[in-house]
Amino acid sequence: MWQKTFWHINSEFNIKATAYDRWNSAGIIAELAKEGLENFTPFGQGFGSMSQPAKEIYALAMKKLLIHDANPVLRWMISNVEILTDPADNIKLAKNKSREKIDGVVALVMAYGVYSMMATKETSTPSVRILEF
Known part of the structure; x- marks a missing residue:
């Protein structure tokens, strides 16, 4: 369900990058990438x-x-x-x-x-x- 929210926000606002805390986040970023979401930037x-x-x-x-x-x-x-x-x-x-x-x-x-x-x-x-x- 939360993936749909990300899809909606990405399509509505043309998001170029999403910052994420690189500590302990490899799993969630990999899951989001499998869903087709991209442009994640470690910060x-x-x-x-x-x-x-x-x-x-x-x-x-x-x-x-x-x-x-x-x-x-x-x-x-x-x-x-x-x-x-x-x-x-x-x-x-x-x-x-x-x-x-x-x-x-x-x-x-x-x-x-x-x-x-x-x-x-x-x-x-x-x-x-x-x-x-």
């Missing part, structure tokens, strides 16, 4: 992968180019995010409130990271719009 959860897109999402938000239509779930998840910094000033998202969720924010950073990798140099400063289904 790590460490400082190396998360820092640049997280910083860019923050910059877009400060410029009011992160449009989320006052989505209460995303707002709640953002309030649960804590930022970890390494000695090289890289950042990544953390959830130190063990019962609270930040998955939507992590997904946003991952999606933006893959988008940034795919964007050409001619692309102007993007805005990001969160769509509700």
Whole structure:
């Protein structure tokens, strides 16, 4: 049943890539590939992968180019995010409130990271719009 949802979303929105956490996900990605779904891009959860897109999402938000239509779930998840910094000033998202969720924010950073990798140099400063289904 969930495959039909993926098919519907892929056909309706012409999805070019889907970021996924590469840790412990080989099985599900293989199953989705058997169903004909493609364009999966592995994306790590460490400082190396998360820092640049997280910083860019923050910059877009400060410029009011992160449009989320006052989505209460995303707002709640953002309030649960804590930022970890390494000695090289890289950042990544953390959830130190063990019962609270930040998955939507992590997904946003991952999606933006893959988008940034795919964007050409001619692309102007993007805005990001969160769509509700």
